[in-house]
Amino acid sequence: MTDEGAPTANAGYDEWIDALAAGDGHALVCPEGHGSLPPRRVCPECGAADLAGEPLPETGTVETYTVVHVPSPRFADDAPYVTAVVRFGPVRLTGIVRGIDPAGDEDGVEVGATVEADVGERETDGGRIVAFRPVEP
Amino acid sequence: MTEVRVAGVGLTRFGSHPERTGRDLFAEAADSAFADAGVDRTDVEELNYGNFMGALAEHQGHQAPLMAEAAGVRCPATRYESACASAGVAVREAVRTVRSGEADVVLAGGMERMTNLDTEGATEGLAIAADDLFEVRAGVTFPGAYALMARAYFEAHGGSREDLAHVAAKNHANALPNEYAQFRSEVSVEEALDSPPVAEPLHLYDACPITDGASALVFVSAEYAAENGLDAPVSVTGTGQGTDRMALADRADLAATPAAAAAATAAYDDAGVGSGDVDLAEVHDCFTIAEVLAIESLGLAEPGEGISAARDGRTTADGDVPVNLSGGLKAKGHPVGATGGSQIAELTRLLRGDHPNSEHVPDAEVAVAHNAGGTVASAVVHVLEVAE
Numbered sequence: 001m002t003d004e005g006a007p008t009a010n011a012g013y014d015e016w017i018d019a020l021a022a023g024d025g026h027a028l029v030c031p032e033g034h035g036s037l038p039p040r041r042v043c044p045e046c047g048a049a050d051l052a053g054e055p056l057p058e059t060g061t062v063e064t065y066t067v068v069h070v071p072s073p074r075f076a077d078d079a080p081y082v083t084a085v086v087r088f089g090p091v092r093l094t095g096i097v098r099g100i101d102p103a104g105d106e107d108g109v110e111v112g113a114t115v116e117a118d119v120g121e122r123e124t125d126g127g128r129i130v131a132f133r134p135v136e137p
Numbered sequence: 138m139t140e141v142r143v144a145g146v147g148l149t150r151f152g153s154h155p156e157r158t159g160r161d162l163f164a165e166a167a168d169s170a171f172a173d174a175g176v177d178r179t180d181v182e183e184l185n186y187g188n189f190m191g192a193l194a195e196h197q198g199h200q201a202p203l204m205a206e207a208a209g210v211r212c213p214a215t216r217y218e219s220a221c222a223s224a225g226v227a228v229r230e231a232v233r234t235v236r237s238g239e240a241d242v243v244l245a246g247g248m249e250r251m252t253n254l255d256t257e258g259a260t261e262g263l264a265i266a267a268d269d270l271f272e273v274r275a276g277v278t279f280p281g282a283y284a285l286m287a288r289a290y291f292e293a294h295g296g297s298r299e300d301l302a303h304v305a306a307k308n309h310a311n312a313l314p315n316e317y318a319q320f321r322s323e324v325s326v327e328e329a330l331d332s333p334p335v336a337e338p339l340h341l342y343d344a345c346p347i348t349d350g351a352s353a354l355v356f357v358s359a360e361y362a363a364e365n366g367l368d369a370p371v372s373v374t375g376t377g378q379g380t381d382r383m384a385l386a387d388r389a390d391l392a393a394t395p396a397a398a399a400a401a402t403a404a405y406d407d408a409g410v411g412s413g414d415v416d417l418a419e420v421h422d423c424f425t426i427a428e429v430l431a432i433e434s435l436g437l438a439e440p441g442e443g444i445s446a447a448r449d450g451r452t453t454a455d456g457d458v459p460v461n462l463s464g465g466l467k468a469k470g471h472p473v474g475a476t477g478g479s480q481i482a483e484l485t486r487l488l489r490g491d492h493p494n495s496e497h498v499p500d501a502e503v504a505v506a507h508n509a510g511g512t513v514a515s516a517v518v519h520v521l522e523v524a525e
């Protein structure tokens with residue numbers, strides 16, 4: 001839950017989310033093409049140690065989502081909110097969909113929707129989150 | 138390989154006991170198990186104890202020696218933690234220990250104390266079973282994770298909230314006569330559909346409650362049972378465990394639970410049975426969709442057909458293979474670290490004929506227990522059979 005300028009709390013993850021915020025989101029990919037997210041020393045699927053950083057595609061596709069009404073304390077002021085699992089090339093990211101109205105008649109997002117990934121803040125405590133925004137496909 | 142018998146089972150009533158200590162809950166379950174078994178507690182050679190969030194709920198780590206004291210046993214004692222499958226893995230290691238000949242008598246089970254936390258605290262506690270960096274920080278709650286799976290299932294196979302409501306109604310109906318169940322009240326499909334949303338598409342009556350409770354089981358070798366003249370007709374004939382990627386997003390298929398399928402295959406092979414031999418099952422229905430995924434992983438329904446099993450009456454008390462005759466996690470309750478032991482206790486009673494729902498399975502010989510951790514990154518399956 002560190003912010004830019006704060007000491008590193010989770011080395012590997014912190015740099016990854018910094019990069020995502022800077023528009024340089026990336027995944028680790030092994031020679032077999034398995035994608036994963038840092039920190040990794042080996043591929044979690046096959047154990048290969050030869051992992052290369054690969055830029056994430058500009059946009060991803062929503063594979064599933066939920067409208068969360070009962071949050072954990074860190075998200076108390078954020079609810080209701082939409083958490084989605086989105087395919088970006090070799091990996092899926094889990095994040096919160098912003099720029100929609102989750103309390104509306106429609107959820108504001110659907111499976112198959114195209115989104116881009118960025119970094120946003122929790123309304124509750126300002127902690128950083130992976131944020132998705134719908135874009136025209 | 139030594140045959141393992143269930144000599145005795147013990148449970149607390151599942152429910153809300155916010156004032157009761159964890160050690161008192163486990164002591165009650167262990168006392169009941171020893172009384173049921175007719176085994177002298179001084180014969181216990183190991184204690185395998187399951188607990189998930191005691192460090193959060195009771196500020197109590199290192200619980201195994203505490204629970205050995207509570208149960209009145211002095212022997213090697215170890216706490217097992219695999220989220221909601223904690224007692225399942227504790228049972229599995231007990232079975233392996235007796236089978237190997239390392240011990241003739243092992244006490245296994247678990248305890249969870251949860252209702253002393255408020256809803257937010259319990260929600261936070263349960264969420265630590267998910268990946269903190271990549272899931273919890275993205276707002277994934279325990280119901281939220283299963284909601285993600287439910288929507289993925291609907292997309293892949295079809296199905297509706299109404300299908301899930303039939304699972305809830307079935308399990309509440311099964312819990313009515315169960316004296317250990319947290320909820321002994323019927324819930325109609327309409328009531329389930331009309332309950333408030335928790336994490337859409339899941340609503341309140343799709344979810345198991347927050348529960349305090351404990352389970353305890355006395356496992357013995359068949360030789361010990363014979364030498365001591367024990368009435369222990371149920372044998373654990375198969376055990377299997379599976380592990381998957383921790384985070385849901387990293388799974389190959391968001392609408393299936395391959396760790397449970399791997400555990401089931403291993404357990405069936407171990408027992409020398411197939412899914413077609415199963416007469417009844419207790420499965421890990423922490424949410425209604427979880428029961429659907431469980432029966433598909435156990436081979437009791439084809440992929441995509443588990444969703445309609447309750448609605449079509451295939452898994453109801455008078456169906457082909459009754460599922461969760463105890464009421465399941467949904468209605469019996471889910472004291473996380475005790476649940477895997479409770480499933481074995483319920484199946485043992487059902488097979489022995491001394492369960493209030495035994496009348497629905499009078500000729501049953503093969504039963505299966507499915508216990509899952511997190512979003513089924515961990516799964517344990519056991520096969521129980523009537524040996525005598």
Ligand SMILES: [Zn+2]
Pocket residue numbers: 030031032033034043044045046047048
């Ligand atoms: Zn690989």
